[in-house]
Amino acid sequence: MTLVGSAIVLALMTSEPLSDPDAEARAQGLMREIRCVACENEPVSQSAAPIAEDMRARIREMVADGATNNEVRDWFEARYGAHALFRPPARGIGGTLLWLLPFAFLALGGVIAMLLRGRRNTREITPVEPDHDAGTQP
Amino acid sequence: MIELGHFAAFLALGAALAQGWFGLRGQRDLAGQMALVSCATMAIGFATIIVAFARSDFSVALVANHSHTLKPFLYKIAGTWGNHEGSMALWCLVTTAFGAAGAWLMRTDRPLFEARALGVQGLIGVGALVYLLFASSPFTRLDVPPLQGASLNPLLQDPALAIHPPLLYLGYVGYSFVFALAAAGLIEGRIDQTWAKVARGWSMAAFVPLTIGIMLGSYWAYYELGWGGWWFWDPVENASFMPWLIGAALLHSVIVTEKRGSFAAWTALLAVLAFCFSILGAFLVRSGILTSVHAFAVDPMRGSFLLAGLCIYGGAALVLFAFRAPSITGGAAWALKSREGALMANNIVVIVATLTVLLGTLFPLMAEAAGWQMSVGEPYFNLTFAPIMTLALIMLPVVQAWSWGHAEGRGWVQWAAAFAGIMAVVGVFGFGVWDLRTGAVIGIAVGIWLIAGAGIELWRRAKTPGRLFRLPLRVWGMSLAHAGIGIFMFGAVIETTERFERTLALSTGESAEVAGWTVTLNSVRSIEGPNWYADEAALVATRGDEEAMLSPQKRFYPAARMPTTETAIHKTPSGDLYAALGDFRRTETGQVWTFRVYFNPLIDLIYIGVILISLGAAMTMIPRRRRA
Numbered sequence: 151m152t153l154v155g156s157a158i159v160l161a162l163m164t165s166e167p168l169s170d171p172d173a174e175a176r177a178q179g180l181m182r183e184i185r186c187v188a189c190e191n192e193p194v195s196q197s198a199a200p201i202a203e204d205m206r207a208r209i210r211e212m213v214a215d216g217a218t219n220n221e222v223r224d225w226f227e228a229r230y231g232a233h234a235l236f237r238p239p240a241r242g243i244g245g246t247l248l249w250l251l252p253f254a255f256l257a258l259g260g261v262i263a264m265l266l267r268g269r270r271n272t273r274e275i276t277p278v279e280p281d282h283d284a285g286t287q288p
Numbered sequence: 289m290i291e292l293g294h295f296a297a298f299l300a301l302g303a304a305l306a307q308g309w310f311g312l313r314g315q316r317d318l319a320g321q322m323a324l325v326s327c328a329t330m331a332i333g334f335a336t337i338i339v340a341f342a343r344s345d346f347s348v349a350l351v352a353n354h355s356h357t358l359k360p361f362l363y364k365i366a367g368t369w370g371n372h373e374g375s376m377a378l379w380c381l382v383t384t385a386f387g388a389a390g391a392w393l394m395r396t397d398r399p400l401f402e403a404r405a406l407g408v409q410g411l412i413g414v415g416a417l418v419y420l421l422f423a424s425s426p427f428t429r430l431d432v433p434p435l436q437g438a439s440l441n442p443l444l445q446d447p448a449l450a451i452h453p454p455l456l457y458l459g460y461v462g463y464s465f466v467f468a469l470a471a472a473g474l475i476e477g478r479i480d481q482t483w484a485k486v487a488r489g490w491s492m493a494a495f496v497p498l499t500i501g502i503m504l505g506s507y508w509a510y511y512e513l514g515w516g517g518w519w520f521w522d523p524v525e526n527a528s529f530m531p532w533l534i535g536a537a538l539l540h541s542v543i544v545t546e547k548r549g550s551f552a553a554w555t556a557l558l559a560v561l562a563f564c565f566s567i568l569g570a571f572l573v574r575s576g577i578l579t580s581v582h583a584f585a586v587d588p589m590r591g592s593f594l595l596a597g598l599c600i601y602g603g604a605a606l607v608l609f610a611f612r613a614p615s616i617t618g619g620a621a622w623a624l625k626s627r628e629g630a631l632m633a634n635n636i637v638v639i640v641a642t643l644t645v646l647l648g649t650l651f652p653l654m655a656e657a658a659g660w661q662m663s664v665g666e667p668y669f670n671l672t673f674a675p676i677m678t679l680a681l682i683m684l685p686v687v688q689a690w691s692w693g694h695a696e697g698r699g700w701v702q703w704a705a706a707f708a709g710i711m712a713v714v715g716v717f718g719f720g721v722w723d724l725r726t727g728a729v730i731g732i733a734v735g736i737w738l739i740a741g742a743g744i745e746l747w748r749r750a751k752t753p754g755r756l757f758r759l760p761l762r763v764w765g766m767s768l769a770h771a772g773i774g775i776f777m778f779g780a781v782i783e784t785t786e787r788f789e790r791t792l793a794l795s796t797g798e799s800a801e802v803a804g805w806t807v808t809l810n811s812v813r814s815i816e817g818p819n820w821y822a823d824e825a826a827l828v829a830t831r832g833d834e835e836a837m838l839s840p841q842k843r844f845y846p847a848a849r850m851p852t853t854e855t856a857i858h859k860t861p862s863g864d865l866y867a868a869l870g871d872f873r874r875t876e877t878g879q880v881w882t883f884r885v886y887f888n889p890l891i892d893l894i895y896i897g898v899i900l901i902s903l904g905a906a907m908t909m910i911p912r913r914r915r916a
Binding site: 167178182183185191192193195196198203206231232233234235236237238244245248249251252253255256259260262263275276277278279280 | 513515523621626636644647667676692693871884
């Protein structure tokens with residue numbers, strides 16, 4: 151029974167966590183950003199695939215060598231393409247749109263709210279307390 | 289047997305057509321009767337599929353492809369909806385059931401409106417049944433039945449996942465009836481307080497099961513997939529989250545329409561959109577488009593059908609809306625500084641947050657169609673959706689406190705100052721004492737803000753302790769749900785930012801350190817279940833005087849030729865110690881097993897929070913007792 155899955159395991163290595171907790175936390179953060187290139191839709195932090203373990207080891211190695219987060223991202227992008235980054239770079243038309251649009255929507259929503267805003271003559275509106283509103287139903 | 293079901297489903301289609309015809313002609317009684325007939329016949333149709341699964345009748349293609357004689361009985365039954373065709377049959381059943389429930393429960397003094405709502409619901413049923421019968425029939429026989437079935441994906445053989453799809457569909461399809469109500473209201477150009485009173489009940493009836501369904505899916509992913517996380521921003525998850533967000537916006541907007549008659553057009557639009565997002569979710573999940581836009585091309589029939597349905601129903605409703613919306617006015621006047629004004633702002637922010645999820649979900653597909661590859665995942669949503677949604681949550685207590693029409697008293701500057709005060713205090717502790725990250729500090733401040741806001745609101749309405757428990761259930765429900773969001777925030781931000789994970793390689797007798805725990809591997813043994821066998825590790829984890837046994841398994845289901853992980857979770861007040869068994873390898877010294885061990889701090893708060901949200905929402909549905 152212990153033969154389950156043993157065929158794929160020979161290449162498997164575990165990388166030791168970094169001794170510096172801050173560096174390890176940074177490495178784990180990056181592991182959740184970088185996509186396992188052999189999997190359907192998983193970051194390397196989640197994948198049990200051997201290549202994901204290699205990628206985790208590589209991230210730790212780079213972080214231990216003092217690479218910045220962006221240097222790690224760039225390295226994986228250069229090697230595996232933009233596909234490998236779950237945090238897509240805000241470059242080009244696509245990347246810019248992707249990052250800007252949510253906040254553009256928010257600004258647009260603000261403009262719409264301003265346009266829709268109620269009558270300005272607020273003095274004439276009688277405030278109704280929410281707990282006294284039960285009787286307003288027809 | 290299954291032929292009877294097939295025939296019954298055709299009858300259900302006929303009855304749904306008749307329901308649509310009579311309904312749109314305004315014949316309330318006939319439409320209602322047809323809705324009951326359609327539901328009853330579809331129930332027979334669905335029952336025959338369940339029976340085929342229960343009896344492992346492999347002459348039915350669906351059962352042969354998705355079941356197995358050795359499977360536990362519960363999962364044989366749950367297997368009925370654990371596949372595409374069966375789940376679509378469930379979708380049809382729920383659609384007709386909502387029609388029947390509507391026919392039975394709707395009691396307004398507007399027979400024409402009720403008839404039209406039933407008619408639209410009938411037409412939605414027609415679409416679902418045509419899709420079921422002609423594009424994904426579960427009623428097909430095999431000429432030569434196999435001796436044994438191909439089994440259900442073992443990942444789905446789980447109690448949470450047995451009831452996850454029915455709950456999710458109650459939510460998705462529940463919005464079909466809200467859609468029908470909106471369409472009927474728009475046809476007669478009357479979206480008023482009476483309309484909103486009906487629509488509010490049905491929006492709640494969809495929202496509560498959708499919330500619980502999503503939560504079960506998340507909890508399943510947490511303990512079954514062995515990844516340690518609770519939400520992965522996977523497109524499949526997003527597909528269920530978008531209707532939920534629209535549904536949350538809707539059930540607040542509909543209250544404004546119910547109480548004040550305002551926001552009528554906006555509420556109708558949200559009612560239409562909630563169901564459109566449900567169909568979009570079904571399309572994303574069912575078409576295969578998510579794995580790749582090219583997978584979609586392999587079997588374009590199903591996806592195209594759903595896309596066509598989305599365009600026809602959604603398009604027709606939006607055209608109707610465009611014609612009617614300008615003439616829908618009314619409601620009491622309101623100033624920007626009022627309950628209405630704050631709620632409108634809140635609603636807009638929630639819609640923007642939904643669009644952000646939509647953008648992040650669809651963008652990789654559009655990029656792939658355009659010829660370049662890209663991924664959008666957790667970091668994107670954490671940096672876009674999270675801050676936008678936080679804005680909506682910060683505004684929440686303000687909405688609660690302001691009165692209708694025109695709020696007197698504290699303005700938004702004072703409210704912002706109060707929040708800044710909480711932020712500052714949490715910041716001092718968060719950064720200075722607990723060493724938390726920025727996201728976690730903001731999240732905790734928002735959590736405290738929401739819980740305090742809910743408490744203050746209860747107190748403000750009760751004024752004296754004695755009256756606290758005499759407040760209407762609606763007020764308690766609202767406060768519980770809002771406090772639930774606060775509790776959820778604590779769990780969500782702490783779990784996401786402070787989760788610790790480590791991969792261990794241990795041979796028997798070896799130990800390692802994880803998040804303050806010493807984990808020792810005692811043994812690994814082989815065990816057998818009804819339709820699987822497994823390696824089970826015995827891990828002992830100690831921290832001070834505390835000791836915990838963890839027995840993670842790696843299962844193999846021979847029928848499906850698939851391994852699964854069964855995680856072991858030790859619950860502590862501060863979080864879950866979580867272990868998943870990985871693979872093993874031989875070395876010169878013997879066998880080494882790999883483990884993924886996580887410490888997931890405060891993760892239970894996420895689920896407690898969501899339970900409170902659903903409980904609170906359910907409480908608001910209970911009608912107020914009439915006082916003599």
